[in-house]
Amino acid sequence: MSNSFRGEWELYVVTDGMSRDWPEHSFGPTGPIPTLQERANALAQLGFGLADDAGWEWQECPTGVMDRVELLASANVQRQDGAA
Template identity: 45%
Template structure:
C-alpha cells in the first residue's frame, strides 16, 4: 500500500514531514525539523522518512505546490511524495 508524504510548514512555521494514513491527522506519523529555514534537504527528508518507517516508492519524485495566501502575504510551498512502509513489496 502506498501513502502520501507531505513536507510543509506547521502552524508554528517550522518544517515538518508527515505521512497521510487512515484515521485522524493527530495520529499520522510526523517528524518535525524544529526550524523555519532552510528547507530540509533531500537527505534530511529521506532520513526522516526512514525514521518514521517509510521509504520512497519506485519512481517517486517530489512534487511541489505553491499555496497562495489570500491576504497578500508570502506564499507557502508544500511538497508531496509517494511512500510505502519499509520492506513492503512494490
C-alpha cells in the same frame, strides 16, 4: 511536507487513520528546504521510504496577495517493510 509561515518544516505521512495519528517529524525552524537526504532520514525514522520511481512534487499555497507563501511537498511513500 509543509512549511509554516514561521519557517518551520514538518513532514507527515498521510494514512487511512485519523490525521492526529499520522506519523510526523518536525525539522523545526530552518532556512532552506530540508535536503533530499534529510527528508529521506526523516521518512526512515518514521518507518517509511519513497516508493519506487517517486519524486517530490511542490505546490505554493498563497493566502493573499501580500501574504507569504506556504509551501507543500508530496511524494508517494511505502512502509520500509515493503507494504504500500
